[in-house]
Amino acid sequence: MEGVGWIATIIIGILAGWIAEKVTSRNHGLFMNLICGLIGAVVGRFIAMSVLGISYSGWIESLIVSTIGAIILLFIVGMIRGRRAA
16 A cells, blocks of 8 residues: 555555455454555555556545455455355
8 A cells, every 4th residue: 555654554455354344244353454565565466556547645546446346355255155165
């Protein structure tokens, strides 16, 4: 996440994970929200910059990209777990 420091990255990761958790109707803890948000940030950054060619910086843009990435991550995890349970 460009334009933000380490502490801001952690805060954005927690917020992005929490928002993704609420959007996907899941129930995780704070630590899982952080992990999901940080991994979602990597996924979102790849999609935004590599696939779509969109550059961003700052709190709001990083939160939006991280949240979208976290939602995509939770969707993929849900598909994998759904297949495994079937």
